[in-house]
Structures are given as structure tokens and as C-alpha cells.
Amino acid sequence: MTRIGHGGDVYAAARELGRDLHQLLDFSASINPLGPSPAALRTMRAAEVLLSHYPDPACWALRQSLARHWHRPAEEFLVGNGSTELIHLLPRTLAIRHLLLIGPTFSEYAEAMTRAGGQVTMLMADRANGYRLRLELVLAALQKRRRPASGASPIDAVLLCNPNSPTGRACDAGAVRTLARLVARRGLWCIVDESFAEYADHASILSEPLPPRTVVLRSFTKFYGLPGLRAGYAVAKPGVIAQIATQQPPWSVNMLAQQTALAALQDARHAGRSLRFMERERARVQKALTRLPGCTVFPSAVNFLLMELPVGQKATAVVAVLRRQGLLIRDCSQVPGLNGRSVRIAVRSRADNDRLLRALSSLLCEGGA
Numbered sequence: 001m002t003r004i005g006h007g008g009d010v011y012a013a014a015r016e017l018g019r020d021l022h023q024l025l026d027f028s029a030s031i032n033p034l035g036p037s038p039a040a041l042r043t044m045r046a047a048e049v050l051l052s053h054y055p056d057p058a059c060w061a062l063r064q065s066l067a068r069h070w071h072r073p074a075e076e077f078l079v080g081n082g083s084t085e086l087i088h089l090l091p092r093t094l095a096i097r098h099l100l101l102i103g104p105t106f107s108e109y110a111e112a113m114t115r116a117g118g119q120v121t122m123l124m125a126d127r128a129n130g131y132r133l134r135l136e137l138v139l140a141a142l143q144k145r146r147r148p149a150s151g152a153s154p155i156d157a158v159l160l161c162n163p164n165s166p167t168g169r170a171c172d173a174g175a176v177r178t179l180a181r182l183v184a185r186r187g188l189w190c191i192v193d194e195s196f197a198e199y200a201d202h203a204s205i206l207s208e209p210l211p212p213r214t215v216v217l218r219s220f221t222k223f224y225g226l227p228g229l230r231a232g233y234a235v236a237k238p239g240v241i242a243q244i245a246t247q248q249p250p251w252s253v254n255m256l257a258q259q260t261a262l263a264a265l266q267d268a269r270h271a272g273r274s275l276r277f278m279e280r281e282r283a284r285v286q287k288a289l290t291r292l293p294g295c296t297v298f299p300s301a302v303n304f305l306l307m308e309l310p311v312g313q314k315a316t317a318v319v320a321v322l323r324r325q326g327l328l329i330r331d332c333s334q335v336p337g338l339n340g341r342s343v344r345i346a347v348r349s350r351a352d353n354d355r356l357l358r359a360l361s362s363l364l365c366e367g368g369a
């Protein structure tokens with residue numbers, strides 16, 4: 001039941017390799033290598049007494065805390081069971097039939113559209129530009145596709161992942177805001193997935209009021225280091241939030257998740273430490289990967305790097321060899337818009353990164369995959 005397009009299935013890898021989970025190093029999911037805030041973990045342990053009650057279906061305390069954090073009303077927030085739950089709610093609740101998606105990108109958006117019986121058109125960022133997102137092309141595409149081919153529904157939403165996964169590229173907030181305003185003016189929805197935006201503050205549009213038909217998604221998985229907890233949130237005008245909430249199952253965010261996420265959000269020291277570490281370590285890993293013969297490493301604003309293996313190597317084969325050594329990296333060869341040599345590597349601790357660099361070096365310098 002492994003789905004193409006996701007990293008982080010350490011359970012399947014452990015079963016397949018006959019190893020303990022903790023013997024694996026997972027570079028395939030991009031999670032803060034410093035782990036969750038220690039204060040958040042203490043809060044989680046203290047919250048176990050709440051397990052004898054149903055969770056707060058309104059996620060009241062967490063939404064109040066988000067409101068203070070972002071200086072906007074609590075009615076502009078909806079908390080979900082990870083941002084994935086919200087991604088799947090959007091097509092149905094906003095009646096999106098035809099999504100313009102800017103790729104190469106995370107697979108779940110297209111998956112959600114397909115499940116809801118909708119259609120996806122992809123606009124690909126160019127490899128020659130290092131997969132830099134050029135938002136002017138989105139507007140040109142909308143102009144061109146105003147009149148859909150017979151039988152097709154007109155595009156009614158645009159989705160941008162910013163910073164983008166798996167390319168690591170980020171657009172400045174100003175450009176995204178311009179896009180969102182123009183998209184709203186045409187009566188379309190603009191969805192911006194900011195699941196990695198804690199690493200790239202300049203990219204987030206949350207510091208100012210949002211245009212009317214804009215939905216921003218955020219996650220406690222990546223920067224807050226809590227993938228197993230399942231917490232994420234949507235930000236939009238209160239009417240839009242109320243509309244999305246109508247289809248959310250009750251109690252989808254448990255109380256450990258609500259309380260831990262709240263404490264994580266408030267730990268500014270851990271956040272600062274995490275950002276400083278990533279800035280240094282990403283630069284170091286990027287430099288080391290670039291030195292591997294024939295490898296191309298793309299610029300990244302976040303906690304992972306997109307890399308192309310040397311010509312003649314296949315991502316699938318290299319990923320499989322590393323996997324047998326307990327090193328999981330993300331095979332991106334099936335991501336539409338990327339080539340068969342593309343892999344994504346999360347930046348982990350210095351020692352873990354050195355282990356992967358040594359393995360890659362011996363694989364690529366001494367023997368084929």
C-alpha cells in the first residue's frame with residue numbers, strides 16, 4: 001500500500017529490510033533534524049490525562065494561539081489532521097473542478113483532485129531555470145485557457161507550493177500576493193501550500209491580510225518536527241474557513257496533537273536554533289554533494305536538497321542500494337517534470353549527513369549502482 005510520491009514510510013522499510021526502525025536513517029521525509037521542541041514534548045506527556053475525554057472539536061486553544069502568533073482572528077484558522085487532511089477537503093468544499101498546478105511538485109494535490117473527480121492541468125517550472133517558479137507564466141496560462149476545450153471545465157483554482165517540494169525553490173511573498181489578487185479578481189481560488197515556509201519567512205504571505213479567495217496551508221510536520229502527531233492548519237477569510245470546516249469529520253485532531261502543537265508554536269528559542277542549524281548544515285551538505293562527480297544540486301530555501309545523479313545513473317537503482325544500507329532517500333524519478341536521475345535528500349544531523357555523503361561517494365566514485 002506504499003503510495004508513489006511520499007517519503008517517510010520507515011515502517012515499510014523496516015519490515016522489508018528486517019531491521020529495527022531506529023537502525024534506519026530517513027532522508028526521504030524532510031523533518032527538522034533537531035527534532036520537536038523539548039517544551040512541546042513535555043506538554044505532550046502532561047496532556048495524557050486528556051485522553052479520557054473527547055478532543056476539543058473546535059481546537060479552541062490552538063486556534064487562539066495561532067491567532068496571537070499571526071496577529072489575525074482565530075476565525076481565520078482551521079486545524080486539520082496534518083495539512084494532508086485539508087488538501088483533501090479543499091476540492092469538495094470549495095467545489096474545485098479543474099486545478100492549475102505548478103510543478104514539479106508534491107503529488108497529493110493531484111491525488112486529492114482525482115479522488116474528488118476533478119481535473120488537473122500542470123504547468124512545469126523549467127529545469128534550465130533551476131526549477132525557479134515563474135509566476136508570470138501562470139497568469140499567461142490562465143489567460144490562454146480562459147476558453148476550455150469542449151467538455152473540459154474551466155480552470156477554477158491555482159495551487160502553488162511555496163517553498164516548493166521537491167525542488168526547494170521559493171517565490172517572494174510579493175509575487176505570490178500579486179498572483180493571489182489577480183487570481184481572486186478572476187473569481188478563481190488560489191491555494192498556497194506553505195508547509196515549509198518556516199524556513200523561508202520572505203516567502204510567506206501570512207504577514208498581511210489575505211486576498212478573498214486565498215487559502216494558505218501550514219503544517220506542524222516539517223519545521224516543528226512532529227510528523228507522527230498529525231497537525232496542520234488552513235488560513236483564509238472566516239467565511240471560507242467555515243465553508244471548509246463543514247466537511248471535516250468531527251474530532252479529527254486529537255488532544256495530544258492540539259496541545260503539543262500549541263507548545264511547539266510558542267517555543268521561539270527552539271525555532272531560532274533550528275533555523276540557524278539548517279542554514280549552516282544545508283550549505284555544508286550542498287557543497288559536499290556538489291563535489292560528487294557529475295551530480296547537480298539545485299538551490300534550496302528549505303531543509304532538503306533536490307539533486308540529479310550523474311548521467312548514466314538511475315535514481316531508482318541508487319535509492320535501492322542505499323536502502324539496503326539503511327539509508328532512505330527519496331526517489332523523484334516518477335515526479336512529473338523531473339528526470340530519472342532526480343533524488344531528494346533531507347538535511348539531517350551532521351553525523352547522519354556525513355554517513356550518507358560517505359555512502360554516496362563510495363557508490364558514485366567507486367562503483368555503479
Ligand SMILES: Cc1ncc(COP(=O)(O)O)c(C=O)c1O
Nearest residue numbers: 082083084106165195219221232
Ligand atoms: C509540500 C507538502 N505539503 C504538505 C504535506 C503534508 O504534510 P502533513 O500532512 O504532514 O502536514 C507534505 C508532506 O510531505 C508536503 O511535502
